[in-house]
Amino acid sequence: MASLDVITSSYKGQAFLKAYFKSAKKQNFKNFKIYFELIKPDNNEKKLLEKISQKNEFLKVNNHDTKILLPEAWNCAIKRSEGDLICIWNIDDLRTIDSLSSMSNCFSLNKNISFVYGNYTIVKKFRSTKGKYVNESFREDELRNAMILGPFFMFKRDVIKKIGLFDEQLISGADFDFAMRLARSFQGHHINKNLGYYLNTGSGLSTKKNSLQEIERTVVELRYGLKILQPELVEKAKNNYDIKNIIVNKEKQSVDCFINK
Numbered sequence: 001m002a003s004l005d006v007i008t009s010s011y012k013g014q015a016f017l018k019a020y021f022k023s024a025k026k027q028n029f030k031n032f033k034i035y036f037e038l039i040k041p042d043n044n045e046k047k048l049l050e051k052i053s054q055k056n057e058f059l060k061v062n063n064h065d066t067k068i069l070l071p072e073a074w075n076c077a078i079k080r081s082e083g084d085l086i087c088i089w090n091i092d093d094l095r096t097i098d099s100l101s102s103m104s105n106c107f108s109l110n111k112n113i114s115f116v117y118g119n120y121t122i123v124k125k126f127r128s129t130k131g132k133y134v135n136e137s138f139r140e141d142e143l144r145n146a147m148i149l150g151p152f153f154m155f156k157r158d159v160i161k162k163i164g165l166f167d168e169q170l171i172s173g174a175d176f177d178f179a180m181r182l183a184r185s186f187q188g189h190h191i192n193k194n195l196g197y198y199l200n201t202g203s204g205l206s207t208k209k210n211s212l213q214e215i216e217r218t219v220v221e222l223r224y225g226l227k228i229l230q231p232e233l234v235e236k237a238k239n240n241y242d243i244k245n246i247i248v249n250k251e252k253q254s255v256d257c258f259i260n261k
Contacts (some may be wrong), residue, residue, distance in 0.1 A: 007077035009037035010171035029101035034235035071174035095196035114186035173216030
């Protein structure tokens with residue numbers, strides 16, 4: 001059985017933690033660990049994580065005294081992890097009880113696939129199960145052009161060797177950029193079922209007003225030769241981001257080999 005590592009982080013996210021770990025413990029897939037990046041926590045948050053980690057061996061907490069951004073936190077967690085499979089599971093999203101097992105089983109059934117994604121429900125309140133159902137069925141031809149992997153995708157650790165880690169320049173668009181590299185190099189598989197509940201209150205990194213979503217989307221469009229939805233943002237994107245390189249820990253990795261592939 002393949003081992004799975006969940007990567008996640010928390011910055012002022014104490015309100016979500018108890019429900020998040022309750023959902024994790026209920027998963028019917030048990031062979032996983034959670035690599036948790038705790039960013040600038042207060043004493044209450046530290047104590048809560050210490051208490052939870054003492055009771056749950058699957059939790060591996062790493063404290064950061066200074067603020068780091070989301071893609072850097074993901075990269076830190078990946079570097080610490082060791083499992084065969086990796087997935088993102090943000091603390092304000094909750095998974096269905098068979099979410100991890102359904103996804104991990106796909107890799108056992110099909111050795112040729114390198115990533116798995118599925119459907120999900122967008123909710124406006126944490127812990128709610130009622131909302132907009134997003135069905136990504138029959139959209140495989142869009143994998144190289146749109147972020148249809150959703151919030152619950154899973155991938156083999158080996159893909160990192162070829163496509164690299166998350167681009168730490170991108171605050172709200174790092175997962176979109178990673179998805180473009182993933183789809184250009186590997187075969188994926190869609191699961192036609194609800195994998196979880198994605199919280200969207202309009203205050204997230206990619207959903208809140210005045211977010212960087214539009215300009216970072218333009219960066220990805222330029223990088224991979226996609227249709228430019230807002231041409232007026234092209235110069236700003238070029239002036240503020242390194243289009244041709246992924247930045248990880250201030251080191252550059254060329255992405256020229258992925259453009260228009």
